[in-house]
Amino acid sequence: MIEFIKVKKVYPNDVVALNNINVKINKGEFVFLVGQSGSGKSTFLKLILKEEDPTEGTIFVNGYEVSAMKRRDIPYLRRSIGVVFQDFRLLPDKTVYENVAFAMRITEALPKEIRRQVPMALGLVGLSRKANVFPNQLSGGEQQRVAVARAIVNNPSILIADEPTGNLDPETSWEIMKLLVDINNRGTTVVVATHEKSIVDSLKKRVICLDRGTIIRDQQKGTYENEGTHNKIYI
Amino acid sequence: MKVRTIKYIFNEGVKNVYKNRLMSLASISTITASLIIFGIFYLIIANINHNIMKLKEQPEMQVFCNPELDDMGVKLVQNALIRNSNIAEVTMVTKEEAFEKIKEMLDEDADLLEGLDSSFLPVSFIIKLKDIANSGEVVKELKKINGVDKVTYPQKTMEIISKFTNWIHVISIVLTAILLIISVFIISNTIKLTVFARRKEISIMKYIGATNWFIRWPFIVEGILIGFIGAAVSFVISGFFYNRIENRFTQELIQAGTDIITLLKFNEINLPMLVMFMFLGCTVGAFGSIISIRRYLKV
Ligand SMILES: Nc1ncnc2c1ncn2[C@@H]1O[C@H](COP(=O)(O)OP(=O)(O)O)[C@@H](O)[C@H]1O
Numbered sequence: 248m249i250e251f252i253k254v255k256k257v258y259p260n261d262v263v264a265l266n267n268i269n270v271k272i273n274k275g276e277f278v279f280l281v282g283q284s285g286s287g288k289s290t291f292l293k294l295i296l297k298e299e300d301p302t303e304g305t306i307f308v309n310g311y312e313v314s315a316m317k318r319r320d321i322p323y324l325r326r327s328i329g330v331v332f333q334d335f336r337l338l339p340d341k342t343v344y345e346n347v348a349f350a351m352r353i354t355e356a357l358p359k360e361i362r363r364q365v366p367m368a369l370g371l372v373g374l375s376r377k378a379n380v381f382p383n384q385l386s387g388g389e390q391q392r393v394a395v396a397r398a399i400v401n402n403p404s405i406l407i408a409d410e411p412t413g414n415l416d417p418e419t420s421w422e423i424m425k426l427l428v429d430i431n432n433r434g435t436t437v438v439v440a441t442h443e444k445s446i447v448d449s450l451k452k453r454v455i456c457l458d459r460g461t462i463i464r465d466q467q468k469g470t471y472e473n474e475g476t477h478n479k480i481y482i
Numbered sequence: 483m484k485v486r487t488i489k490y491i492f493n494e495g496v497k498n499v500y501k502n503r504l505m506s507l508a509s510i511s512t513i514t515a516s517l518i519i520f521g522i523f524y525l526i527i528a529n530i531n532h533n534i535m536k537l538k539e540q541p542e543m544q545v546f547c548n549p550e551l552d553d554m555g556v557k558l559v560q561n562a563l564i565r566n567s568n569i570a571e572v573t574m575v576t577k578e579e580a581f582e583k584i585k586e587m588l589d590e591d592a593d594l595l596e597g598l599d600s601s602f603l604p605v606s607f608i609i610k611l612k613d614i615a616n617s618g619e620v621v622k623e624l625k626k627i628n629g630v631d632k633v634t635y636p637q638k639t640m641e642i643i644s645k646f647t648n649w650i651h652v653i654s655i656v657l658t659a660i661l662l663i664i665s666v667f668i669i670s671n672t673i674k675l676t677v678f679a680r681r682k683e684i685s686i687m688k689y690i691g692a693t694n695w696f697i698r699w700p701f702i703v704e705g706i707l708i709g710f711i712g713a714a715v716s717f718v719i720s721g722f723f724y725n726r727i728e729n730r731f732t733q734e735l736i737q738a739g740t741d742i743i744t745l746l747k748f749n750e751i752n753l754p755m756l757v758m759f760m761f762l763g764c765t766v767g768a769f770g771s772i773i774s775i776r777r778y779l780k781v
Pocket residue numbers: 258259260262263264282283284285286287288289290291
């Protein structure tokens with residue numbers, strides 16, 4: 248569960264990235280976060296991870312008041328949230344297996360648990376056979392799968408993805424999105440910031456649309472653009 | 483912290499020292515240089531202290547009575563000495579003992595003393611002071627005692643040595659502190675480069691929920707290992723050169739036939755020195771690391 252109450256985010260350079268955000272995302276939901284570049288999507292996700300703090304307002308994640316959380320508790324918050332980025336962010340000198348296992352090692356998980364969970368996560372993203380390969384030997388889509396496996400290996404209750412398909416071709420983008428839907432179907436809350444119009448339109452999930460820092464639309468079974476403004480072209 | 487985490491941290495730290503071996507080498511050299519300079523001071527002070535101790539154990543001061551003074555007079559002088567609050571110990575040297583000593587000293591030429599007896603020699607007292615710093619005053623007091631002929635004392639030398647040592651202490655502590663601080667900064671700068679090279683990795687670790695200590699420890703291990711190697715290298719180098727200098731010096735002293743000054747053998751001081759080198763090296767390395775990663779942990 249994620250809840251923003253009257254949240255405002257002003258960066259030190261006086262850019263108002265988010266303003267008066269009130270939104271609630273329930274457990275198990277799948278949400279697309281859309282809007283033009285600079286509309287505040289990444290800032291929204293950063294607030295969930297407490298990478299940034301809101302200037303005003305309150306944020307709850309999994310029942311914790313993130314906006315009031317102590318710095319030293321941040322790691323434990325992040326362990327309950329899986330993250331996937333546009334640029335994959337894998338460790339280049341670790342194998343696929345080690346990249347995924349690493350997310351468990353930092354939680355001091357039992358080796359037995361690691362040996363059980365990592366192959367399961369790799370199986371889920373369809374990369375079991377590439378476990379001992381290094382990231383630079385993989386295609387972009389495969390690298391992003393590794394990132395997804397790493398994000399879910401600790402069984403987080405929330406999965407956040409910031410333009411996960413931004414660096415991928417359309418076909419691969421579809422595969423990654425379907426993977427995120429699979430993960431959502433297993434009970435994980437998923438929030439995806441994206442520009443993929445056709446994918447958003449055909450998946451018919453909840454769509455939250457940001458424009459210059461405010462929510463201008465929040466639709467169940469929504470589309471990328473507002474109904475009736477089909478002709479208007481967004482970036 | 484769990485054993486497997488400690489293992490992971492240790493592995494990472496050691497791996498990084500090797501992976502960044504050029505940088506590690508630069509840091510190790512810095513620590514080595516600083517510790518060698520520290521070692522030079524340490525060895526100088528240890529030897530000065532050693533020789534001062536020796537001097538303190540030797541009779542510092544000898545009070546000679548008039549040769550004509552009778553037993554009663556000698557007794558009075560002795561009482562005056564014992565009552566003096568600056569004096570720790572009074573040992574009487576009788577006329578006979580003095581005569582024997584001279585005979586011994588003259589050795590083969592003892593026949594020079596033929597026909598003489600001990601009566602021409604004065605009774606004297608060997609005195610140990612509680613604190614050599616007061617020796618000047620004490621001498622003045624002792625000279626005023628009735629029946630005292632003269633007082634011999636290595637006073638000036640003692641005072642100068644004692645002042646000199648104080649200064650060397652101060653200077654070496656200050657210089658060592660400055661050197662160590664400089665080392666911390668140089669090391670923190672080299673480690674900063676390795677941290678910078680791995681800033682992406684650090685930010686990934688932060689995103690997937692690693693605690694700051696989990697991120698910090700491998701770097702601290704890296705710093706400590708660098709400090710440890712630096713300490714070991716500087717210890718070996720210091721020991722090697724000290725041994726040579728000590729041998730040479732001791733030989734020359736033997737040839738000169740004096741034992742007023744002796745140098746400590748390296749194995750008499752190597753343990754405290756090793757402990758100190760290790761402590762300083764590892765501390766400096768650890769601090770260098772902690773300083774250098776601070777910035778990158780604020781994600
Ligand atoms: N760290 C930052 N410092 C200052 N301004 C920022 C920072 N991050 C983002 N911004 C600004 O905040 C606004 C929203 O950015 P962002 O949340 O990244 O939008 P999006 O992800 O939708 O493209 C933009 O105007 C951007 O320039």
